[in-house]
Amino acid sequence: MFSKSKKTEKIDREQREQYEYARRRIKQKKNVMRHFIFFLAGAILVLAIEYGVLRDNPILFPDWSVWIVIIWAFILLIHLFNVFVMSKFMxxxxxxxxxxxxxxxxxxxxxxxxxxxxxxxPLPKKKEVQNPPPLSEKKDNNPLPPDVQ
CATH class of the missing domain: 1.20.5 (Single alpha-helices involved in coiled-coils or other helix-helix interfaces)
Structure with a gap:
């Protein structure tokens, strides 16, 4: 506890970037799996509602639930493509x-x-900066602006 040697592990910048990249990729893959689970549950629910509960009276038009599942599947495929294919290219x-x-x-x-x-x-030459003109060569030594005089 009171030792003189302080051993602190510092993660260099490259390892930190690799760690952050791995965390982002895991989060992306986790979100794809979550999307897939919601897709399965939602598709089963929508199909069960149309073909089970509302068998005789469709809400919008016949087979509306099939279209919802197809559109949702297309969105899921886009999500899968972005995570697994586009990440290799980009x-x-x-x-x-x-x-x-x-x-x-x-x-x-x-x-x-x-x-x-x-x-x-252009910057002034070194001689001009090192040897400024003396104050006596100036025409007016008054520090006030001309309109105040």
């Missing part, structure tokens, strides 16, 4: 490459702007 490595490209473009733009500023407003 995963962590893709994000890193895009980030590096944007940083390079930004650095190039900053260089261009710096060249433009240097051309428009």
């Amino acid at each position: 995963g962590k490595e893709w994000e890193d490459r895009q980030l590096e490209k944007l940083k390079a473009k930004q650095a190039e733009r900053i260089k261009q702007l710096q060249k433009q500023v240097d051309a428009d407003l």
Whole structure:
């Protein structure tokens, strides 16, 4: 408890990023599974309502529940595609490459702007900065603006 050596584990930046990426991926996969479970329960419920309870009197039109299940299945397929297929194309490595490209473009733009500023407003030479003109050479030593005098 009172020892002199303090052993603290520090996770470097790369390990932290990998950990955060893994957490995001697990959360995405968990949400897909949750969506699938809700889809199954909802499809069974909707089909049971139409073909069990409302067998003789359809609410909207005949087989409305089948259309709901088909549309929901399509949405679930899009969700699956985004999580499992698109993450391979646009995963962590893709994000890193895009980030590096944007940083390079930004650095190039900053260089261009710096060249433009240097051309428009050159810095004074060292001799001018080191040896400013003495105060006696100034025409007016009054510190007040002209309209106040």
